[in-house]
Structure formats: C-alpha cells, structure tokens
Amino acid sequence: MIQIDQLSKKYKEAEQYSLLELGLNIQTGEIFGLLGPNGAGKTTLISILSGLIKPTSGSFKIDGLDYNAHKKELKQLIGIVPQEYALYPSLTAYENLYYFGSMFGLKGPSFKTSIQEHLEILGLEKFAHKKIKGFSGGMKRRINLIASILHRPKVLFLDEPTVGVDVQSKSVIIDYLKELNARGTTIIYTSHHLNEAETFCTQVGIIDHGKLLCLGTPKELIQNEQGAEHLEEVFLAQTGKALRDYA
Numbered sequence: 236m237i238q239i240d241q242l243s244k245k246y247k248e249a250e251q252y253s254l255l256e257l258g259l260n261i262q263t264g265e266i267f268g269l270l271g272p273n274g275a276g277k278t279t280l281i282s283i284l285s286g287l288i289k290p291t292s293g294s295f296k297i298d299g300l301d302y303n304a305h306k307k308e309l310k311q312l313i314g315i316v317p318q319e320y321a322l323y324p325s326l327t328a329y330e331n332l333y334y335f336g337s338m339f340g341l342k343g344p345s346f347k348t349s350i351q352e353h354l355e356i357l358g359l360e361k362f363a364h365k366k367i368k369g370f371s372g373g374m375k376r377r378i379n380l381i382a383s384i385l386h387r388p389k390v391l392f393l394d395e396p397t398v399g400v401d402v403q404s405k406s407v408i409i410d411y412l413k414e415l416n417a418r419g420t421t422i423i424y425t426s427h428h429l430n431e432a433e434t435f436c437t438q439v440g441i442i443d444h445g446k447l448l449c450l451g452t453p454k455e456l457i458q459n460e461q462g463a464e465h466l467e468e469v470f471l472a473q474t475g476k477a478l479r480d481y482a
C-alpha cells in the first residue's frame with residue numbers, strides 16, 4: 236500500500252536531517268505504529284506521506300501512485316488526523332464536519348446522514364449543534380477523527396490521536412479505528428503510548444534520528460529483544476535512555 240524509498244528531509248535552517256534515507260513498506264490492511272522518542276522524525280514522515288510538506292530527496296508511492304504525479308487522486312485516497320486540532324472553535328460540531336466533508340466534494344442527504352451516524356458512533360450526537368470551543372480535548376479529538384474519514388479514505392494517517400484524552404475517549408477512538416481497519420482502511424499512527432501500540436498495532440516501526448531502527452509485529456520485536464516482555468523494553472533497548480529535550 237505504501238512504498239517509501241530513501242526518504243530524506245532537512246528543514247530550512249536545520250543543521251541535521253530529520254529523516255535520513257528512510258526506506259519502508261507498509262502493506263494494505265495494516266495498523267502500522269510509527270514509534271520513536273521526541274524529535275525522532277515521526278511527524279515529519281507522516282507530514283510528507285500525507286502531502287503536507289515536501290521531502291528533500293527520495294520518493295514514495297501510495298496505492299501505486301507517486302505523490303508528485305497524482306496529488307489530486309492521493310488527496311481523495313488518504314485521510315489525515317493531525318496532532319493539533321484543525322477545527323473552527325466558533326462553529327458547531329455539525330458545521331465543522333459539514334465544512335470538512337464539503338472540501339472533499341461530499342454533499343446531499345447521504346452526506347448529512349453520514350455526519351449524524353459518525354457523531355452517534357463516537358458518542359457525540361447530543362453535542363452536534365454545540366460550538367467546538369466548549370468541547371473537552373477528548374471530544375475535539377473525536378470530531379477531528381470524523382472530519383478526516385467522512386470521505387472514506389483507503390489510508391488514514393493519525394499523529395498521536397490519543398494524546399491528552401481520558402481513558403473513555405481513548406477507548407472509543409481505538410475501538411473505532413479497529414472497526415475502520417476491519418472494513419479495509421489501512422492505518423498509520425504515531426504514539427508514545429507503547430502499551431496501546433502493543434495491543435493495537437499489527438506492525439510496528441521504531442525510528443530515531445530519522446532512521447528506521449527495527450520493524451515487525453509487536454510480538455516479533457519482543458521475541459527478538461533479549462529479556463523483553465513488552466514493547467516498552469524493546470523501545471528503550473533500541474533508542475536508549477538519554478533524554479531528548481530540544482527547543
């Protein structure tokens with residue numbers, strides 16, 4: 236589904252590469268967890284794959300389509316849930332979703348029904364006509380998720396979709412993502428919640444300093460790391476214990 240070849244990114248004015256000749260294949264139907272410490276390059280990689288920023292060099296294809304030649308098709312094919320909320324605070328939940336769906340050309344009664352259905356599935360039907368500015372973090376994350384999937388993307392990129400939300404919202408989000416995946420959506424997500432990734436992901440890639448360190452199912456990675464019982468131990472063995480503070 237996704238073929239990444241020798242992808243590098245050096246931001247303007249940055250001294251170091253944020254991604255360095257990274258190669259990776261992600262198969263159709265996976266729930267792929269992109270894990271790594273702060274500053275590892277996760278957001279950079281997801282932002283390149285979802286067309287938000289350009290790589291410095293290298294290439295990638297999604298569903299056989301090269302990004303440079305097929306930008307329009309790829310926009311319809313993918314959904315993006317960014318780390319920051321991309322919502323209009325003074326519009327209601329319904330108005331936000333209507334706006335984002337319209338951007339993908341959605342319209343008509345079936346579109347309106349689809350918004351209502353998604354609000355129900357994610358437990359937000361009571362808040363459909365309330366303004367976003369009063370919503371909790373967990374509610375905003377769920378609205379952000381709906382906004383990114385109304386056009387039924389084949390591939391969904393999520394940058395830390397469960398950060399800063401309570402256990403209840405997290406569980407609704409994860410269950411919903413599993414359901415989407417069961418219906419055929421390939422999921423690529425970043426997270427610092429290693430317990431969550433261990434049970435949620437079918438494949439995991441650990442990256443650091445812009446390079447892929449290891450790749451496999453959570454079970455394979457745990458088996459291959461001597462003495463490890465959980466993904467967290469694999470992660471620390473691969474990336475070390477040094478703090479990654481940067482400003």
Ligand SMILES: Nc1ncnc2c1ncn2[C@@H]1O[C@H](COP(=O)(O)OP(=O)(O)OP(=O)(O)O)[C@@H](O)[C@H]1O
Nearest residue numbers: 246249253271272273274275276277278279280481
């Ligand atoms: N716009 C930018 N300009 C310059 N450097 C940047 C920019 N965005 C990110 N970087 C740098 O690129 C590196 C990778 O950052 P990135 O945000 O991709 O990491 P991350 O793995 O997503 O981290 P986190 O877990 O903190 O979100 C870091 O060193 C960061 O400082």
